[in-house]
Every structure is written in C-alpha cells, then in structure tokens.
Amino acid sequence: MNRKRSRTVHPALLLAMAVALLLVLTPSTVAAVDRRTGEQVVIDASETITDDLIVTATTVTVNGRVIGDVVTMAQTVEINGVIEGDLLALGGGVVVNGTVTDDMLVGAAIIRLDPQARIGNNLWGSGASIETLPGSQIDGSLFFVGGQALLAGTVERDVVFGGNSLLLRGAIGRNVEAGVDAETEPAWVSQLRVEGIASPPAAPAGLTVDREARIGGDLVYTSQTPVTPPPGTVAGQVRFTEETRTPPPQPTLTDRILDLIRRFAGLFLLGLILVWLTPHLLRGTTDELETRPVASLGWGIVSILAIALAFLAVILLTIAASIVLGSVRLNGLMGIVVAAGFLVGMALILLTILAIAYVAQIVVGFEVGRQILLRLRPAWIERPFAPLALGLLLLVVITAAPAIGQMVSIAVILFGLGALWMRGRKSLVQRTTPVVAPAG
Structure with a gap:
C-alpha cells in the first residue's frame, strides 16, 4: 500500500461533469421538442413519445417510452419506463427503476437506482446521497461528487467519487478513484426528506469496502486514514494518499x-x-x-x-x-x-x-x-x-x-x-x- 501526501482531491471530477453538462445541453439542430408542465406529469405505460421531452412539474413520473432525450426539473422524478437517449434531471429526489439507454446527468438531494435500473452509458451525479441497489446496472462509469455513495449494484467501468462517505458492496468492472472525508459523520443524510422517496441510510464515514464488493481494477483513494479492503475484493493495486489538514500559516x-x-x-x-x-x-x-x-x-x-x-x-x-x-x-x-x-x-x-x-x-x-x-x-x-x-x-x-x-x-x-x-x-x-x- 503506497502512501503519499496531498491536499488535492479529484479536481478533474468537476471539470468532467461540466463537460458532460455542456454535451447534454447542446441543442440538436433537427430534433423536435415535447414540452409539458403541471403539478403532476405522468407518462403512462402505454404512451410513446417520439421527440425530446422537457418537463417542469412538482412530480414527474415516466412509465412509458421516450424516443429521445429527457430534461426534467421537479421535486420528485421517477423513471420506470424507457428513455432512448440521455436523461438530465434536477430536483429534490430522483429514482430510476427503468432504462436510460445513454448518459444520465442528475443533480438532486437523493438519487437512487432501484433493482431494475439500467443506465446504458455513464452516470454523472451530484447531491447529498446516491444509492445503487443490488440488481441495478450502469454500463459505463459512475462520476459523483457530494455527500455519500452506497454502491451495491454493478458499474461496468470506473467509479470516480468525491465526498464524505463511499460504501462499496457491488461489482466495479475497472478502477475506483475516491476522495473521502473519514472525519465527518454523514448521519445527517438519513434525515433528508423528499416527498414520495424514502430517506437513504447513512453510510459509515470515509471509505468502506464490504466483503461482497468486487473491484476489477485498482483502488485509488485519498483520505485522512487508510483502510484495509477484505481479501479478494480488489483485483488490482490499492494506492492510498494521505490527506493532511494543516492550518494556513499566520501572516507576519x-x-x-x-x-x-x-x-x-x-x-x-x-x-x-x-x-x-x-x-x-x-x-x-x-x-x-x-x-x-x-x-x-x-x-x-x-x-x-x-x-x-x-x-x-x-x-x-x-x-x-x-x-x-x-x-x-x-x-x-x-x-x-x-x-x-x-x-x-x-x-x-x-x-x-x-x-x-x-x-x-x-x-x-x-x-x-x-x-x-x-x-x-x-x-x-x-x-x-x-x-x-x-x-x-x-x-x-x-x-x-x-x-x-x-x-x-x-x-x-x-x-x-x-x-x-x-x-x-x-x-x-x-x-x-x-x-x-x-x-x-
């Protein structure tokens, strides 16, 4: 286990998320747009939308199929159907138990991928908590910055994380790169309240690698204290960088x-x-x-x-x-x-x-x-x-x-x-x- 001293934690993560946001928001020159607003917007299971969809509402539920990108801003967003394109979601809570065939870009207090969730490419997220339940699958990489991440699902490629707590229980196809704060307790996360969405459990402070976790590549992390992953959980190398918190010198x-x-x-x-x-x-x-x-x-x-x-x-x-x-x-x-x-x-x-x-x-x-x-x-x-x-x-x-x-x-x-x-x-x-x- 290598140890280094550093004060920087994943400066590339925010840049990568900004690039993804620009890519998602770049207007198409030919696509049509279906715009919907209201207190509650529901796309029924029998409905198919063949255009890009833009929705602003208190509650958004997609049970049907959208052949295009979806951009939504709501207090609660629930995806149970199929989105054949990108999903950009901003709100208090976002729950996916359906399929997004391309990228998912989300900013919300609570983010959860239920067992039937399928993300065809990368997931870019920011918020207080992200939770991937067993059975959920991300075919690309997961990039998240915020409070905590509880990952029990499958991520085919890499995981890049910056926040207070990272709990690994699922399968990661390649590398994990994380910057965690082992000294800050995330108990406040369990007090989050978003209507229609259960509050997430609080992960332990810092980095936790469960015995059920499987990391196909390297585990690279920055923290105040090192951890020892259980045997057989990390196929590659474990590299630890110690984060030191020294107060700035007082001016003379x-x-x-x-x-x-x-x-x-x-x-x-x-x-x-x-x-x-x-x-x-x-x-x-x-x-x-x-x-x-x-x-x-x-x-x-x-x-x-x-x-x-x-x-x-x-x-x-x-x-x-x-x-x-x-x-x-x-x-x-x-x-x-x-x-x-x-x-x-x-x-x-x-x-x-x-x-x-x-x-x-x-x-x-x-x-x-x-x-x-x-x-x-x-x-x-x-x-x-x-x-x-x-x-x-x-x-x-x-x-x-x-x-x-x-x-x-x-x-x-x-x-x-x-x-x-x-x-x-x-x-x-x-x-x-x-x-x-x-x-x-």
Whole structure:
C-alpha cells in the first residue's frame, strides 16, 4: 500500500461533469421538442413519445417510452419506463427503476437506482446521497461528487467519487478513484426528506469496502486514514494518499505591512488615472458625497439591489430568448443569444467588482482627504494627488484594523456606490433634458 501526501482531491471530477453538462445541453439542430408542465406529469405505460421531452412539474413520473432525450426539473422524478437517449434531471429526489439507454446527468438531494435500473452509458451525479441497489446496472462509469455513495449494484467501468462517505458492496468492472472525508459523520443524510422517496441510510464515514464488493481494477483513494479492503475484493493495486489538514500559516507583521502597501499603491495609481482621465466625474461624485451623505448611503444600498436584479434579469432574458428560439428551431441564433447573455453577465460582474473594489473606495478616500486638508492645509487641495493620497492611506489603515475594519469597509463601499449612482442619474437627466432656447 503506497502512501503519499496531498491536499488535492479529484479536481478533474468537476471539470468532467461540466463537460458532460455542456454535451447534454447542446441543442440538436433537427430534433423536435415535447414540452409539458403541471403539478403532476405522468407518462403512462402505454404512451410513446417520439421527440425530446422537457418537463417542469412538482412530480414527474415516466412509465412509458421516450424516443429521445429527457430534461426534467421537479421535486420528485421517477423513471420506470424507457428513455432512448440521455436523461438530465434536477430536483429534490430522483429514482430510476427503468432504462436510460445513454448518459444520465442528475443533480438532486437523493438519487437512487432501484433493482431494475439500467443506465446504458455513464452516470454523472451530484447531491447529498446516491444509492445503487443490488440488481441495478450502469454500463459505463459512475462520476459523483457530494455527500455519500452506497454502491451495491454493478458499474461496468470506473467509479470516480468525491465526498464524505463511499460504501462499496457491488461489482466495479475497472478502477475506483475516491476522495473521502473519514472525519465527518454523514448521519445527517438519513434525515433528508423528499416527498414520495424514502430517506437513504447513512453510510459509515470515509471509505468502506464490504466483503461482497468486487473491484476489477485498482483502488485509488485519498483520505485522512487508510483502510484495509477484505481479501479478494480488489483485483488490482490499492494506492492510498494521505490527506493532511494543516492550518494556513499566520501572516507576519512584515506580510501585513507589505499587503497594506500593495493595496494603497493599487488604489492610488488607479485614482491618479481617474483624476487624469475623468476629473469632472470624480469631482462631481465627491460633491454628491459631500452635500448629500445620507442619501449616498441609501442609494448605495439601492445600487447593490439594482446590480443583483440586473444580473438576474440578464439570466432570465437569456433563458427566455433561448427557449423561444429553440421552439422555432433557430438553434444557430439561439447559440448567439446564449453567448451574448454570457458576455453581458460577465461584463456586469467585472464592472461591479471594479466599482466595489476600487472606484467606490477612491471616491470616499478622495473626499476624506479633501475634508482633512480643508482644515489643515487648504492650499494643498488644488493638488489632486494630495487629498487622494491622504484619504486612501487613512482608509487602508483603518479598514485593516481587526475590530472595525470590516464595518468601515462596508460603509465606504455603500457611500461610494451611492455617490456614483446619484452622479450617474444626474448626468443622465442632464443629457436627456431638452434645452429650451430663450424667447426672442
């Protein structure tokens, strides 16, 4: 048994699941779509759907046959029939006791494969618990990240797992690669409640290999403590990597000072650029902060809410436009809309980070330095770098204080954003208000 030290656990697992999600969600250029919604959606055993199926409901039950892919979002999803394609399921609980001929991608609190379950290719899952009962079969590989996995069924290829607990009782055709947390008890999993689905049992913490398990390849795992598989359960090698949990080193006084210097330098240099490129914007914003400080604080709170709503609006509009274009089979244009929505969302995030991390603090720092110099050295106010340097130095030092630093940082951001908001509104009103010529 080999032992190594490492702090990384399966970074490729999340990437692999993301790739699978993109593959499943990639729109077909020719497939038709059957969309169904309601409180309870049931595909009867006698029903055959020859299109892709998209379902949103409280409870979804597929007893019949779907010749195509199925995408569903519901509190409870139950597959008893046959899906001749991929299954993408999101919900509180997903139970399969039928057949999915291709890949299954699922995100749910409780995932269970009953004895009659057959997955024709890979299963990609994430959630609190996944359980494969004896008799269930996955013809490909199983990739799961989340709380626990209790595997008593058959997986023809590999198992890749990252979470708290992994219990192996079934047959794995090839290798098992796992990262487990042997120090966290998963008893909370048995308290999960999803209507219509039995709560899963709690697996023991860490990795457990039952005497009935059969692993056709290697067992590679990362944990805090090693385990000894029963004889004859692992055909290949057992490789153990010890995960160490050492607390990060505390920063020294020199580290803290250097961090303050770097933060001040970054704010000061960007502030000089703003003074040089947009002197009227900076001056107008500080005027708003000086004349209406209470309003600045209030509008700062409003601006945070407005940014969140704007980001949500971008997401909803992108989804709505994609659904409309997909329904009329304009899939090429649909891809352009999705890309545009992604770019707009990223631009909004970047502008928000820039405003919060830099511009708001520069505005408040400039005004603080200006107010101090008005009382101590009024002549220095004509030199923009002087109030900027003094105010930012005070803010950097005060916000680094352990007791009040965080509260001061929040106040600075709100005051700065509010002043920027009011200045922007005033500029917009001035540009849109028509100029009335004096009467001759």
